[in-house]
Each structure stands twice: as C-alpha cells, then as structure tokens.
Amino acid sequence: MKTYDRIRVAVVEDDEVLREAMVEALEPDPALKVVGAFADAEAFNAAVHERPPTVVVMDLNLPGMSGIECTRRLKLHWPQVQVLVCTVQDDDDSLFNALCAGATGYLLKDARPAQVVEAVKTIASGGSPMSAGIARRVLASFNAPRKAAKEIDLLSQRERQVLEELARGLRYKEIADTLNLSIDTVRTHVRNLYDKLQVGSRTDALNKLYPR
CATH class of the missing domain: 3.40.50.2300 (Response regulator)
Incomplete structure (x- = not known):
C-alpha cells in the first residue's frame, strides 16, 4: 500500500x-x-x-x-x-x-x-x-420511549431494519448480507430514510430519533 x-x-x-x-x-x-x-x-x-x-x-x-x-x-x-x-x-x-x-x-x-x-x-x-x-x-434505545416517535413512523419497515443495522455499526455490505439485499438496495433505503429524517449521516439519524 x-x-x-x-x-x-x-x-x-x-x-x-x-x-x-x-x-x-x-x-x-x-x-x-x-x-x-x-x-x-x-x-x-x-x-x-x-x-x-x-x-x-x-x-x-x-x-x-x-x-x-x-x-x-x-x-x-x-x-x-x-x-x-x-x-x-x-x-x-x-x-x-x-x-x-x-x-x-x-x-x-x-x-x-x-x-x-x-x-x-x-x-x-x-x-x-x-x-x-x-x-x-x-439498540436498546429503539425500544425506549422517545420524543421522535412521529418521525420514525415515517420510515418503512425495511428502512427501520436498515437503521437498526446502521446503529449496530455495520457497513453497507454487511447490512446487505444480513438482510439479504443488494448493496444498491441498501444505499437506496439509507438515502430514503435520511431524506425522511432530514439528516445527512447515521450519527445524525440516531441523534435525532434517540436524543439524550
């Protein structure tokens, strides 16, 4: 290298x-x-x-x-x-x-x-x-009471699954393997959930949905 x-x-x-x-x-x-x-x-x-x-x-x-x-x-x-x-x-x-x-x-x-x-x-x-x-x-934060319930309701079931895997720290390829999706499909779900939450990164998404 x-x-x-x-x-x-x-x-x-x-x-x-x-x-x-x-x-x-x-x-x-x-x-x-x-x-x-x-x-x-x-x-x-x-x-x-x-x-x-x-x-x-x-x-x-x-x-x-x-x-x-x-x-x-x-x-x-x-x-x-x-x-x-x-x-x-x-x-x-x-x-x-x-x-x-x-x-x-x-x-x-x-x-x-x-x-x-x-x-x-x-x-x-x-x-x-x-x-x-x-x-x-x-991950436990997903089951805790949260102020952003309305925002997470905007996400589809698949988008929520992708977000949970993002919270675990998985990369796109690992998420694709876990959920039996293509990497391009994972990218599309990530882009869509970011648009719905009006954020630009996984950290921003988690912070918005699960503020402390």
Whole structure:
C-alpha cells in the first residue's frame, strides 16, 4: 500500500502508557500511518490545522478540554474526520454525548489492541465500530420511549431494519448480507430514510430519533 493510501491516525490519550500502547498497536499495520500522539486536546488542536488525520482515537476524560468538546469542535471544522472514542467511561451520558458530538465509533479500553486496529479500519471505511455492550445499549434505545416517535413512523419497515443495522455499526455490505439485499438496495433505503429524517449521516439519524 502506498503511503498516500494509508489511513492517517492520530491518538489523543492523556495516559502515557496507554497512548504508547495504542501507537505500538497501530504502527506495524501497513494500512495505517500514525501521524501524531497527544496527551491533551489542546496539543491535538494545535497540530490538526496542518493536515487533519483520517481517524482520531479519542479519550473522553482529558485534562483541560474534554474529549467530547474536542470532538465537537473537530467535526465543526473538519466533518470528514472520523472519531473513534476509546474510553473507560461506559455510562449512557458519555456514550450519547459523544455520539451527539459527532463520534462514529465507541470502544471501551478493555478492547484488545487488535480490536482497536480493526475498529480504525472499519470507521475509515464507513462503519461505526462499538464494543458489544455499547452496541446493545444503542439498540436498546429503539425500544425506549422517545420524543421522535412521529418521525420514525415515517420510515418503512425495511428502512427501520436498515437503521437498526446502521446503529449496530455495520457497513453497507454487511447490512446487505444480513438482510439479504443488494448493496444498491441498501444505499437506496439509507438515502430514503435520511431524506425522511432530514439528516445527512447515521450519527445524525440516531441523534435525532434517540436524543439524550
């Protein structure tokens, strides 16, 4: 893989041991290029202006600016950058606040190094990787009382099924295999449900239907 084809990854983690461990896990993979490792959001923000990475592995509990606020500001200026949260915080507020800020993946720090590497690749290719318990919590939101009941009623049964698979973090091909559809059909359903909900991404759709 040529250098310019590699996924550019930045790590924002205040724990030096964990930060170095993440870099050591990511660097050997030929598909990835670690472009920076930062102990706080301020140092990352100062560096990101030069050339934004493809994916940021972001802790939430950072000194100074929180990972959630850093994610929000990052997505405001560089919406194309994908944020993979990697944290010890597994409470609902942290999870949904991170998703509302624009994170598209959420791993707990008990994830193995190989899982982090795979999650970076998944998020770069359009998926939304989540630790199993986190994914179950997001899916549970579909059964919780919600203010947006009228909006979800706009969706067809198939569109709801596709949205549930998007919430699990599956990519289009995986959704197609799960629901026995073609990828083009999945794309059509996604486009239609986004139009009905007046959103532009899976994160926006979930945030709109299941606000916290």
